[in-house]
Amino acid sequence: MKPPAFKFFAPNTVEEALTLLETHGSEAKLLAGGQSLIPTMNFRLAAPEVLIDLNRVNDLDFIRQDDGNLHIGAMTRQRAVERSDVVSKLQPLLFETMPYIAHPQIRNRGTIGGSLVHADPAAELPAIALALKARFKIVNKTGERWVDANDFYTGMFGTAVEEHELLTEVMFPKSTESSGTAFKEIARRHGDYAMAGVAAVVGVDAAGQCDAARVVFLSVSDAPLLMENACKALLGTNLSAAEVDAAADIAANQDADPVGDIHASAEYRRHLVKVLFSDVVQVAAERARA
Numbered sequence: 119m120k121p122p123a124f125k126f127f128a129p130n131t132v133e134e135a136l137t138l139l140e141t142h143g144s145e146a147k148l149l150a151g152g153q154s155l156i157p158t159m160n161f162r163l164a165a166p167e168v169l170i171d172l173n174r175v176n177d178l179d180f181i182r183q184d185d186g187n188l189h190i191g192a193m194t195r196q197r198a199v200e201r202s203d204v205v206s207k208l209q210p211l212l213f214e215t216m217p218y219i220a221h222p223q224i225r226n227r228g229t230i231g232g233s234l235v236h237a238d239p240a241a242e243l244p245a246i247a248l249a250l251k252a253r254f255k256i257v258n259k260t261g262e263r264w265v266d267a268n269d270f271y272t273g274m275f276g277t278a279v280e281e282h283e284l285l286t287e288v289m290f291p292k293s294t295e296s297s298g299t300a301f302k303e304i305a306r307r308h309g310d311y312a313m314a315g316v317a318a319v320v321g322v323d324a325a326g327q328c329d330a331a332r333v334v335f336l337s338v339s340d341a342p343l344l345m346e347n348a349c350k351a352l353l354g355t356n357l358s359a360a361e362v363d364a365a366a367d368i369a370a371n372q373d374a375d376p377v378g379d380i381h382a383s384a385e386y387r388r389h390l391v392k393v394l395f396s397d398v399v400q401v402a403a404e405r406a407r408a
């Protein structure tokens with residue numbers, strides 16, 4: 119199907135985009151890579167009367183570092199992040215995860231900001247942002263604010279970005295040297311949205327004990343899910359296989375409350391949580407020790 123008719127604007131600056139957002143209010147939608155929005159419009163699940171295309175706003179396309187913090191502009195293509203040496207060096211978890219997102223053709227157009235704001239519960243990048251304690255820069259006509267990943271995701275396809283606002287960049291804070299990271303997901307075919315996936319950041323102190331843990335799942339809740347109780351259970355342990363498995367039990371039976379759909383039953387997703395949790399935490403712990 120083709121989308122319903124819409125008016126089209128292509129601003130050159132953030133300021134112009136914000137003015138258009140203010141003028142058209144709830145009738146308008148921002149267009150980034152179009153890889154989620156355009157299919158939704160073609161299926162007539164969304165019918166914005168106005169599209170504000172961000173593709174000419176060059177200021178939103180960058181990958182920068184300062185003092186080990188990584189800054190990525192909202193309009194940076196996913197493919198650029200996947201190929202960036204800076205990202206590989208500063209945030210190996212993000213770098214490792216990029217190829218799991220859809221297919222190369224989609225990553226050529228799809229943007230970091232589009233994926234983070236679209237907030238699909240099965241998307242990889244929101245889970246990575248939460249695991250790495252990313253911060254989001256949101257602007258509107260009166261100013262800007264930074265929002266922590268903990269507060270950014272508000273539920274199914276919901277974020278802190280309001281109707282008259284746009285995301286301009288995401289910042290990944292410098293990671294600590296004693297931490298290791300890992301990502302894994304289970305999908306029917308490579309490139310499909312995952313039935314479940316997980317990102318882990320695990321810190322190990324000089325005595326070999328776990329001193330930090332952030333394990334975040336995608337596709338098992340209506341938003342990326344930090345396994346709080348399971349992470350607490352890891353702290354102070356030696357991260358032995360038995361200790362990690364015990365925490366995985368907590369993740370599957372206390373932290374997660376997955377629902378079933380056409381892709382996987384709730385029971386199967388709970389099983390995936392347990393298996394994936396153990397797998398990634400072990401790998402992240404090995405990398406932290408190394």
Ligand SMILES: Cc1cc2nc3c(=O)[nH]c(=O)nc-3n(C[C@H](O)[C@H](O)[C@H](O)COP(=O)(O)OP(=O)(O)OC[C@H]3O[C@@H](n4cnc5c(N)ncnc54)[C@H](O)[C@@H]3O)c2cc1C
Binds near residue numbers: 149192232310
């Ligand atoms: C076949 C297929 C398979 C896919 N598989 C996966 C997958 O496995 N994993 C995955 O994560 N994704 C997957 N995707 C989605 C893909 O990653 C999209 O690129 C991404 O979700 C949206 O990014 P976009 O730049 O295309 O945004 P768009 O589609 O242009 O926009 C998405 C939404 O974000 C809003 N938006 C965009 N930019 C901003 C901004 N700067 N500020 C405020 N709001 C903004 C738009 O208004 C819109 O509501 C798949 C897509 C397709 C078509």
